[in-house]
Amino acid sequence: MMPETEKRTMQLNMGPAHPAMHGTVNIGLELEGERICGSEVGIGYMHRAFEKTVEHRSWNQVVPYTDRLNYVSPVINNVGYALAVEKLLGISVPERGVWIRTLMCEVSRVTDHLTCNGAMAMELGALTVFIWLIRAREILYGLLEEATGARLTVSWSRIGGVSADLTDKFLAGLPGAIREVRRAVSEGNTLLTGNRIFIDRTRGIGALSREDAVSHAITGPLGRASGLDYDVRRDLPYLAYDQVQFEVPLGEHGDVYDRFMVRVREIEQSLRIIEQCLAKLPGGPVGVDDQRVTLPAKDDVYSSMESLIHHFKLLMPGHGIRPPAGEVYQAVEGANGELGFYIVSDGSDRPWRIRVRPPCFFAMAALSKMIDGGLVADVPPVFGSVNMIAGELDR
Numbered sequence: 001m002m003p004e005t006e007k008r009t010m011q012l013n014m015g016p017a018h019p020a021m022h023g024t025v026n027i028g029l030e031l032e033g034e035r036i037c038g039s040e041v042g043i044g045y046m047h048r049a050f051e052k053t054v055e056h057r058s059w060n061q062v063v064p065y066t067d068r069l070n071y072v073s074p075v076i077n078n079v080g081y082a083l084a085v086e087k088l089l090g091i092s093v094p095e096r097g098v099w100i101r102t103l104m105c106e107v108s109r110v111t112d113h114l115t116c117n118g119a120m121a122m123e124l125g126a127l128t129v130f131i132w133l134i135r136a137r138e139i140l141y142g143l144l145e146e147a148t149g150a151r152l153t154v155s156w157s158r159i160g161g162v163s164a165d166l167t168d169k170f171l172a173g174l175p176g177a178i179r180e181v182r183r184a185v186s187e188g189n190t191l192l193t194g195n196r197i198f199i200d201r202t203r204g205i206g207a208l209s210r211e212d213a214v215s216h217a218i219t220g221p222l223g224r225a226s227g228l229d230y231d232v233r234r235d236l237p238y239l240a241y242d243q244v245q246f247e248v249p250l251g252e253h254g255d256v257y258d259r260f261m262v263r264v265r266e267i268e269q270s271l272r273i274i275e276q277c278l279a280k281l282p283g284g285p286v287g288v289d290d291q292r293v294t295l296p297a298k299d300d301v302y303s304s305m306e307s308l309i310h311h312f313k314l315l316m317p318g319h320g321i322r323p324p325a326g327e328v329y330q331a332v333e334g335a336n337g338e339l340g341f342y343i344v345s346d347g348s349d350r351p352w353r354i355r356v357r358p359p360c361f362f363a364m365a366a367l368s369k370m371i372d373g374g375l376v377a378d379v380p381p382v383f384g385s386v387n388m389i390a391g392e393l394d395r
Helices: 050-056 060-067 074-089 095-123 127-148 168-193 196-202 210-215 220-225 256-280 298-303 305-315 359-365 367-371 376-386
Strands: 010-014 026-032 035-042 326-334 337-345 353-357
Touching: 010 376, 026 376, 035 367, 035 376, 050 060, 050 353, 060 074, 060 305, 074 095, 074 326, 074 337, 095 127, 095 168, 095 256, 095 376, 127 168, 168 196, 168 256, 196 256, 196 376, 210 220, 220 256, 220 337, 220 359, 256 376, 298 305, 337 359, 359 367, 359 376, 367 376
Parallel strands: none
Antiparallel strands: 010 026, 026 035, 326 337, 337 353
C-alpha cells in the first residue's frame, strides 16, 4: 500500500528586489505550485514622511514636496495642493490661470497613462509598444520642460496661480505633440489588442468587481475599469472642467485588459480637453495680484531688490502667508484616482496638519484580492495595471 503523501504550500517573497516590484514593494506569496493561494503585500520600502515634513515648512515651501507624491504626473499634485490652500484663503485664480492649470493637468495625465500602459506592456514582453509610448511621452515631457523649467519634479503651480505663463514655443508645439501621441497610442493599441498572447495574459486576469472596488474606496482608472462611474472632474467640478466636453470611459470586467483599455480611452479624452483649452484660452494674468499671497516672477527676483525681499518674506519660516484658522478638503482627479488634500490651519505661517488621500494607497490594499487564485506569472501584469507610485504610499 502506497504511503499517503503530505501536501504543503511554499512561501515565496516577490520583491522588493524584483524588476516588477520597482524596488519598493514586497509581496509574500503562498504557493501551491504556480498557483497563488494567499498573499500579503508590504508597501513600507520608501520613507519620506511627507505629511510630517510639511508641518515644518511654510505654505509655499510645501509645493516641491507635492511633486514627489506622484512623480509621473506632478503637475496635478501641485494644483491640488494649491487649490486647497486657495480655498482656505478664500481667493480665486484669474481665468487664464484656471485654464492653463486645466490644460497642464491633462498633459500630465497623458504622460502618466502612457508610462503605465507602456511599462505594463514591457513587463509582458511587448518592448516595441513600450518604446513607442515612451517616445510619445518624451515629446510631452519636452513641452512640460519648456513650460515649467523641469521634466519631472516641476514645482510649477503656485498658491494664487502658476509660476509663469505658457510660452509661444509650448503653444506652437502642443498640436503636433497631440498628433504624435494619438499615432503612438493607435499603433500600440493595434499591435496589442490583436495579439493573442497579450489577450491571454490580460483578459480575466486580476479581475476586481465593482463591489470590491467600492468597498476598498478605489477610484480612477482602476475603479472605472470595474464599472465604477466616478470621476472628480465631472462629479465634483473644479478648475475649468465644467466648461469642457469629455466622456468618462468604463470597463465591464475589471481585469487587466479593461484597465489597459480604460487608460487608452482616457488618453483620448484628455487630448480632447487639451484641444478645447487651447481653443478657449483667455487672455489676462495667470495669478492673483496680491503680494501677500503670490510669489513674484523669478526674473524679477534676480533683477529687483523689492521682488527679492517679497520672495524672501513669502518663503522663509516665520514669514509668508498666514491663512485663517480652519480646515478644508480639496479633491482633484489624479492620474490614478481621487487625490485629496485635507489641510488644517491654526493661523500660523505653516500648516498645522496636511493629510493626503493618495489613490494608490487604496489600490494596493486590494492587490491581494486581485492576485489570489492566479498564477505567479500574473503578478507583473496585475501589479503594472494598478500603476502603483511609491511616493503616494509613503505614510
